[in-house]
Amino acid sequence: LKEYCRIINIPSQLRRTDIQELIHIEIPDLIRYDNHADRSPIAWPIPIGKTNATFSMRVKMSYEFWTWFKRTGYRHLNELNTKNNWNMRLIQEKSLFNKDKENLCLYVRNKIKQLYQSHGKAPIPMKIERDHIQLKNIGTFDPIVLGKRLNISFEDWHGISLNALIDDKIRKEGGLKHLGPLELPGLGAENTHEEGSITRKRPFEESHLSTIPEESVKRKPNREA
Known part of the structure; x- marks a missing residue:
């Protein structure tokens, strides 16, 4: 990088x-x-x-x-x-950190779009603001937290490692171990977390974030609205 x-x-x-x-x-x-x-x-x-x-x-x-x-x-x-x-x-x-955090927001947003498209539905309104993703009528999320709650694998993320991008506040509060799943409107839990979708579970999701391996650093996600 x-x-x-x-x-x-x-x-x-x-x-x-x-x-x-x-x-x-x-x-x-x-x-x-x-x-x-x-x-x-x-x-x-x-x-x-x-x-x-x-x-x-x-x-x-x-x-x-x-x-x-x-x-x-x-x-x-x-x-x-x-x-x-x-x-x-x-x-x-x-800032390299801020730039890749923004790119991670784009990555997660695109994954959500893909999930809706795979079910033939239009995605909910989403906005990226200050390195966070805002889901209309749901809330504003750190992209790593949102990815965890949606069970996104991050297997094709090519930016700075998730370890380096996690907020210190989240790390001090115990990482991502205790986050519950998030159900997206119009999909339901069974569709949001179904096997074989873009949200296939990865082994590191059951452990502390420090076990996430270093990733390569080529990127850039598409900035489509």
Whole structure:
């Protein structure tokens, strides 16, 4: 998974003829990124401006790198700036987490549409708002919670793992173990949960969310209304 961010106010003394070496090796080393399994934490540099003292670039970063930077790396960068009197900053253009949470909403919404279509019925009105799915006259749901209550398998979800996307509040309250089924209007429980539909039960649904395996990260669901 790669997503754009900006590295701004890079000191001119770091300018290199081989800009790839600066991006791939030197900057991660300077802020002490130690995940050696992540072979391309920062890539695809595009110059976006310069002054006499600094320059800036638009780059792509891995999810692993950004997660580490938010938790630890920003402190290393602050220390580096203080030590050298720099003001280098790394700015994410759009949250990877929020983007995939929105994509997960689209995924679950499409699954609900497919379920209605498989029974020859029009789906109920649905709206995505602030990384949640609103079902008219029913309520607003976290997409993972809604998927669990509808027994959706997530077997063809190709975004960030569900473990990474679950809200901390839900995790602290015990994960998804105690959620009951949700009956969709016009379908009935026997249709919402029937065997062989898109909501086929998966083994991880009977256990804590931490047992959900890591998924691949290619995506994007269709944004049909």
